[in-house]
Amino acid sequence: MKKLYYPIIIEQNQIARGTFSMKLQCNEIAETALPGQFVNLYCREGEMLLPRPISICETDREKGILTLVYAVVGKGTESFSRLKKGDTIKVLGPLGDGFKIDESIKTHILIGGGIGVPPLVELAKHLKGEIYAFLGFAESPILVEELESYGAKVFVATDDGSAGFKGNVIELFKNKNITGGMIYGCGPKPMLKAVGKWAEDMGIKAQISMEERMACGIGVCVGCVCKIKKKEEEDWQNRKVCTDGPVFWSEEVIWDE
Amino acid sequence: MKKLYYPIIIEQNQIARGTFSMKLQCNEIAETALPGQFVNLYCREGEMLLPRPISICETDREKGILTLVYAVVGKGTESFSRLKKGDTIKVLGPLGDGFKIDESIKTHILIGGGIGVPPLVELAKHLKGEIYAFLGFAESPILVEELESYGAKVFVATDDGSAGFKGNVIELFKNKNITGGMIYGCGPKPMLKAVGKWAEDMGIKAQISMEERMACGIGVCVGCVCKIKKKEEEDWQNRKVCTDGPVFWSEEVIWDE
Amino acid sequence: MNKPDMQINIAGVELKNPVITASGTFGSGKEYSEYIDLNKLGAITVKGVSDIPWKGNDSPRIAETYGGMLNSVGLQNPGVEAFIEEDLSFLKRYDTKIIVNIVGRTVEEYCRVAERLSDTDIDMIELNISCPNVKEGGVSFGTDLLMAERITEAVKKTAKQPLIVKLSPNVTDIVSIAKAVVAGGADAISLINTLLGMAIDINTRKPILANIVGGLSGPAIRPVAIRMVYEVAKAVDVPIIGMGGIMTGEDAVEFMLAGATGVAVGMANFTNPTATIDVLNGIEDYMIRHGFNNIEEIRKSLIL
Amino acid sequence: MNKPDMQINIAGVELKNPVITASGTFGSGKEYSEYIDLNKLGAITVKGVSDIPWKGNDSPRIAETYGGMLNSVGLQNPGVEAFIEEDLSFLKRYDTKIIVNIVGRTVEEYCRVAERLSDTDIDMIELNISCPNVKEGGVSFGTDLLMAERITEAVKKTAKQPLIVKLSPNVTDIVSIAKAVVAGGADAISLINTLLGMAIDINTRKPILANIVGGLSGPAIRPVAIRMVYEVAKAVDVPIIGMGGIMTGEDAVEFMLAGATGVAVGMANFTNPTATIDVLNGIEDYMIRHGFNNIEEIRKSLIL
Numbered sequence A, B: 001m002k003k004l005y006y007p008i009i010i011e012q013n014q015i016a017r018g019t020f021s022m023k024l025q026c027n028e029i030a031e032t033a034l035p036g037q038f039v040n041l042y043c044r045e046g047e048m049l050l051p052r053p054i055s056i057c058e059t060d061r062e063k064g065i066l067t068l069v070y071a072v073v074g075k076g077t078e079s080f081s082r083l084k085k086g087d088t089i090k091v092l093g094p095l096g097d098g099f100k101i102d103e104s105i106k107t108h109i110l111i112g113g114g115i116g117v118p119p120l121v122e123l124a125k126h127l128k129g130e131i132y133a134f135l136g137f138a139e140s141p142i143l144v145e146e147l148e149s150y151g152a153k154v155f156v157a158t159d160d161g162s163a164g165f166k167g168n169v170i171e172l173f174k175n176k177n178i179t180g181g182m183i184y185g186c187g188p189k190p191m192l193k194a195v196g197k198w199a200e201d202m203g204i205k206a207q208i209s210m211e212e213r214m215a216c217g218i219g220v221c222v223g224c225v226c227k228i229k230k231k232e233e234e235d236w237q238n239r240k241v242c243t244d245g246p247v248f249w250s251e252e253v254i255w256d257e
Numbered sequence C, D: 001m002n003k004p005d006m007q008i009n010i011a012g013v014e015l016k017n018p019v020i021t022a023s024g025t026f027g028s029g030k031e032y033s034e035y036i037d038l039n040k041l042g043a044i045t046v047k048g049v050s051d052i053p054w055k056g057n058d059s060p061r062i063a064e065t066y067g068g069m070l071n072s073v074g075l076q077n078p079g080v081e082a083f084i085e086e087d088l089s090f091l092k093r094y095d096t097k098i099i100v101n102i103v104g105r106t107v108e109e110y111c112r113v114a115e116r117l118s119d120t121d122i123d124m125i126e127l128n129i130s131c132p133n134v135k136e137g138g139v140s141f142g143t144d145l146l147m148a149e150r151i152t153e154a155v156k157k158t159a160k161q162p163l164i165v166k167l168s169p170n171v172t173d174i175v176s177i178a179k180a181v182v183a184g185g186a187d188a189i190s191l192i193n194t195l196l197g198m199a200i201d202i203n204t205r206k207p208i209l210a211n212i213v214g215g216l217s218g219p220a221i222r223p224v225a226i227r228m229v230y231e232v233a234k235a236v237d238v239p240i241i242g243m244g245g246i247m248t249g250e251d252a253v254e255f256m257l258a259g260a261t262g263v264a265v266g267m268a269n270f271t272n273p274t275a276t277i278d279v280l281n282g283i284e285d286y287m288i289r290h291g292f293n294n295i296e297e298i299r300k301s302l303i304l
C-alpha cells in the first residue's frame, strides 16, 4: 500500500534569495521517483490543509535522500523555510507522470525558467547523450553546477543581466542556434508556450511540465486540469495535471486566451 | 500601554499524570501579578485562535519568573505540553481581579480541587497568619510542598484514597473541624458550591474563583459571564468572570440548576 | 470489551459501518484503493455523474482558505455510460455499498441518469441539488422549495434504488427544504454540500478561481454543518448522512450526536489519504471508551 | 514615496482610514484603549445597544471552532441610557468616529434606541437585523425581504444620523436583501454578521453553548463574507463595510478588492489586542507596495 511519509529534514539551505534546498531522508520515495515527478508537502499549521506540490529536484537512491528546491512565494512555502534540520515533514509521493525518456535520442535540450529549473536536474541525470540546458532567472541563477555535474552544457539568462545573457531564456536559446532531438521545458506558462511554439516551428517534439492549483495530487478531485487536445480531433478535454501530467506533449496543450 | 508578551519557556515538567508545570521568563507579568489573577496563553496552531486562560500559580518577582500549572484536557493544553525549554509562547496578562487580602484576618482556609489548586500557591505566599489548605484530587496530589513552603498546613483528599483522606475535600475539611476568618476556594463548580454553602452555614466569608469559557479575557466580548446577585436586591446580573472576577464572594454567586 | 456494532441502515440498505466518502472527494475509489482497503468502508459515494460527459469549469478550480478550501470543478465527469463501464465494474470488486451522486441541468437530465442506473448494481442514488458550481440546475433546485420537491418526486419515480437527496447549505431555512424533499419522497438526506464562497489573490488582484466563486468545504464549515444536521434531524424522520469538515473520528461523532446516522469524509481525504479509515477507527475508539454498543445509541444520546 | 491617502467617506461621514471595529468585539473601546491608541482608528462600532438593559443568554456563551468561534452572548448590554452616560462620554474623548450598533425585538424597540440617540454626538447608526442569538426580532428582520425593508424605513425616519444596515449571511439570496434595505433607505451596508453554527462536546454529549446554537465568526468564514461583499457591491450603490475573519491588512485588502469601502475587525481582536492597528498598517504597506494612492483605487481594481 502507498502511504504518507514523515521523513526527517537532513539539510535545509537558502541557495538564492527566497529559494531553499531541502534534503529529506526518505528511502521509499528516493528509490522509486522518476524525473519530472513531484511530491505533496504538507504544512504543520492547521489553517493550511492542502498540500504544496513540489518537484523532485534530485534523488540519491543509495542514500535514500530526496532533494527539493522551492521558492518562498506564500504562507506555505514560508512555513517550510522555517523548518530546521532534524524536523520532520509530511510528504506524499512520488506523484505524477514525469518526463518520457527515449534512449534513441542523441541531443537533449532542457529549458528551465526560475523555479521550474529543479526537475531538470534529476532529468539530466537520467539522460544519455548531449545535454544543453538553457536557464532563465529574474536574478540569481540556481542549480547550474548540479546540471553541469550531470554533463549538461548550461547557458544562463537573467532579466537584469547580472549573470549570463541579459534577456529571456527563449531569446538566449534562439541566439545559440542549437538544435536536438527532444525539448524538455519547465517554467512559467508564457515560457512553456514559447517553447511549444518554437518546437513546432522546428519540428522537434517537446515535453513540458505544467503547473496548476491542486487539492489531492493523486487524481481524485479533478481540481488541477488543463486543456489537452483529443487525438485526431478538433475537440479538447480537461486533463489532470497531477496524474495525466504534470508533463504533457506541448503540441497537445491548448493555451487559454 | 499593555501588550502581548512572547516569553521564553525556561522549564517545563510533567508533575503528575497529564499535569504540567511551565516556567516563563516574563518580568513584566511576574512583577505585577497578584494572587488569583490569570494569563491568556495562545496556541501556535492556526486552527485554535482563542486564548486558554491559565491561573498564575506562582511568581518570582526578583527573577521575573512566572509559574503556570496546567492539566492537559484538550487540544490547546496538549499543544502547550509539547513545547520545550527555549520555545516561546504568546501570553497576555496579568488579567482579572484576584483574591482580596484582608491583613486583619488571622486564620485562612484554602480549599482547592484538582487543577484549581495552582492559584492557591501564590495566594498562600501573600497571606499572613495561619493557613490551612485542604486539597482534593482524583489521584496524584500536586503542589503540596509548595504550599507547605509558604507555611500552609496541608490536608489532602483523593477520590481513590491513594494519598491522604479517601473521599472529597469538603468531607475532609468538615472532618477536621477547623475554622477561620476567610475561606478561599478554587476548583470544580460542585466543590465551590459546597464551599459556599458551608461558609454560609458557619457565617464565614468565602471568596471563590470561577471558571467560564472565554474569548477575549479582558472584558470586551461579554462571553464569560456568571450570575451575580445585585446588592440588596432579589435580582441578578450577568457579570464577567474575566474582569469582574475570576474571584467572587461566594454569597453573591447564583448557581444554575 | 466487545467490539461495538458499527452497522447502520439507510433506507433499507445495510452499511457495515457509518463511514462514507463524500461525493467528488474520492473519485470512484480507484486512486485511494492504493492507500486503503476499500472493503473497510461503509459506502463509497462517487463523484457527480451526468447523462453525457461534462467538461466542467476552467482552471484554476482550487483555492485554499483558512481551515478549508474552495472548489469550482463544475462537475466535470465522463457521463453515466463511462461511469458504468469503468468505475462501476471496478467498484463491484469490493465489498462495500455504492452510492451514485447524480447531477443534471434539468429534471429530464437528472431522470435520464437515474433511469440509466436503474438496472445496474448500485445501492443508492444521491440526488445532488446543491452544487454551487454549475449555472443552470444544480443549486437552484436546492434553494427553492417547490423545485426541490418536484425534482425529488420525479427522480424518485424513475429510480429503482433508494434515494438520498443532498441539500445545499446556502439557504435561509434548511428545515423547510428538508421537509420538501421528504414530501417529494426522499429516503434519506445528505447534509451539507459546500457553502458558496470566494477568494481573491491580492497580488494579481484577480479572483483565484476562474469561475470567480466556488464551494467552501473543510473543517472551517463544520459548525454550520452540525447546526443544519441538528435542525433537520429534529424535523424529519428519514436518516441523515452528515458531512462538512470531518477530519477525525471525534468530528464524526459530533455529527452523530447532532443526529446523523451516516457520516461522509470529504476534504480530509486530500490532507490524509487514510482519513476515512482513521475516522472509522476513531469512532470505534470513542464507542469503546464511552460504552456505546451501536451507532443508534450515539445518535440518540445528545443531552440538552 | 508619498504616504497613501487612507481616508474614506461613508454616507457623508469622513473616516480617517477604513479600519473599523466590528460590533460586539471591541466593547466600547475602553479595554482596548489600554493596548492601542483609539485615535488611530477610522471608527469604533460599539456593541449592540437596546432600549432597556438586556441580560443576554446563559453561559457558556463561547465555543472555539476550527479557525473560528461561536458566540451566543445574546446582546447582553446595559441599555441605551447607560451607553450614553458611560461609554459615549468615554468615546467622545477620542478623535475617531462613533458608530452605534442598535438592536431590538420589535420595530418600536429599534426606533426608540435610534430616537434616543438622535440628539447625541454619535456619527452613525448600524442597524443590526442579523443577530442569530435572540429569539424574536434580531435575525428574522434580516432574513425576510419585506421585514428588512420595513424596519430600515422606520429606523431611517427616526434616526438623525446616517444609517448603516448590517445584514445576516444566513440567507439564500443576500443581494435581494441588500436591495431591500437600500430601498428602505439604508445609507450603507455592513456585511457579514455571523453564520449560524453549533458545536457539541463529545465527552459531555452536550452542545457547548447553553443556547445550543450561536454565531460563527473568524477566518473560517472569510470566503463566505468575501463572496457576499462581492455580490452585493455589484448590485447596490451604497458603500459597504466588509467584515468576517479579517486578521491582517492583506485580509482587509481582499475585502476592498471585493468591493468594500470600510473594513471591520472582529474576532481578531481576541487573538491579538492590537489587531486593528496591525490591519491598518498592513493596508498601508500594501498600498505603498502596489502604488495605490487611495482606498477608492483599491476598491475599483479587481480584475475579472
Ligand SMILES: Cc1cc2nc3c(=O)[nH]c(=O)nc-3n(C[C@H](O)[C@H](O)[C@H](O)COP(=O)(O)OP(=O)(O)OC[C@H]3O[C@@H](n4cnc5c(N)ncnc54)[C@H](O)[C@@H]3O)c2cc1C
Pocket: A038, A050, A051, A052, A053, A054, A055, A056, A069, A070, A071, A072, A073, A074, A075, A076, A077, A078, A115, A118, A119, A210, A211, A212, A213, A214, A246, C063, C064
Ligand atoms: C507539479 C508542480 C510542481 C511544482 N514544483 C515546484 C518546485 O519544485 N519548486 C517550487 O518552488 N514550486 C513548485 N511548484 C509551485 C508550488 O507548488 C507553489 O509555489 C506552492 O504551492 C505555493 O505555496 P504557498 O503556500 O507558498 O503559496 P500560497 O499562494 O499561499 O498558496 C495557496 C494555495 O495555492 C496553491 N498554489 C499557489 N501557487 C501555486 C502554483 N504556482 N502551483 C500550484 N499551486 C499553487 C498552494 O499549493 C496552496 O494550495 C510546483 C507546482 C506544481 C503544480
Ligand SMILES: Cc1cc2nc3c(=O)[nH]c(=O)nc-3n(C[C@H](O)[C@H](O)[C@H](O)COP(=O)(O)OP(=O)(O)OC[C@H]3O[C@@H](n4cnc5c(N)ncnc54)[C@H](O)[C@@H]3O)c2cc1C
Pocket: B038, B050, B051, B052, B053, B054, B055, B056, B069, B070, B071, B072, B073, B074, B075, B076, B077, B078, B115, B118, B119, B210, B211, B212, B213, B214, B246, D063, D064
Ligand atoms: C480564570 C481561569 C483560570 C484557569 N486556570 C487554570 C489553571 O491554572 N490550570 C489549568 O489547567 N486550567 C485552568 N483553567 C482551565 C483552562 O482554561 C482550560 O482547561 C483550557 O482552556 C482547556 O483548553 P484545551 O484547548 O486544552 O481544551 P478544549 O476543550 O479543546 O478547549 C476548547 C475551548 O474551550 C475552552 N475551555 C475548555 N475548558 C475550559 C475551562 N474549564 N475553562 C475555560 N475555558 C475552557 C478553551 O479555552 C478553548 O477555547 C482556567 C480557566 C479559567 C477560566
Ligand SMILES: Cc1cc2nc3c(=O)[nH]c(=O)nc-3n(C[C@H](O)[C@H](O)[C@H](O)COP(=O)(O)O)c2cc1C
Pocket: A215, A221, A223, C022, C023, C024, C025, C047, C048, C071, C073, C075, C101, C128, C131, C166, C192, C193, C194, C216, C217, C218, C219, C221, C243, C244, C245, C246, C264, C265, C266, C267, C268
Ligand atoms: C473537490 C470537490 C468536489 C466535489 N464534488 C461534489 C460532487 O460532485 N457532488 C456533490 O454532491 N458534492 C460534491 N462536493 C461536496 C462534498 O461531497 C461535501 O459535501 C463537501 O465538500 C463538505 O464536506 P467536507 O467539508 O468534508 O469536504 C465536492 C467537494 C469537493 C471539495
Ligand SMILES: Cc1cc2nc3c(=O)[nH]c(=O)nc-3n(C[C@H](O)[C@H](O)[C@H](O)COP(=O)(O)O)c2cc1C
Pocket: B215, B221, B223, D022, D023, D024, D025, D047, D048, D071, D073, D075, D101, D128, D131, D166, D192, D193, D194, D216, D217, D218, D219, D221, D243, D244, D245, D246, D264, D265, D266, D267, D268
Ligand atoms: C462575541 C461577539 C459579539 C458580537 N456582537 C455583535 C453585536 O452586538 N452586534 C452586531 O451587529 N454584531 C455582533 N457580532 C458580529 C461581529 O460584529 C462580526 O459581524 C462578525 O463577528 C464577523 O466578523 P469577524 O469574523 O471578524 O469576527 C459579534 C461577534 C462576536 C464574536
Ligand code: FES
Pocket: A213, A214, A215, A216, A217, A218, A219, A220, A221, A222, A223, A224, A225, A240, A241, A242, A243
Ligand atoms: S489535484 Fe486532485 S485531481 Fe489533480
Ligand code: FES
Pocket: B213, B214, B215, B216, B217, B218, B219, B220, B221, B222, B223, B224, B225, B240, B241, B242, B243
Ligand atoms: S472573556 Fe471576553 S468578556 Fe470575559
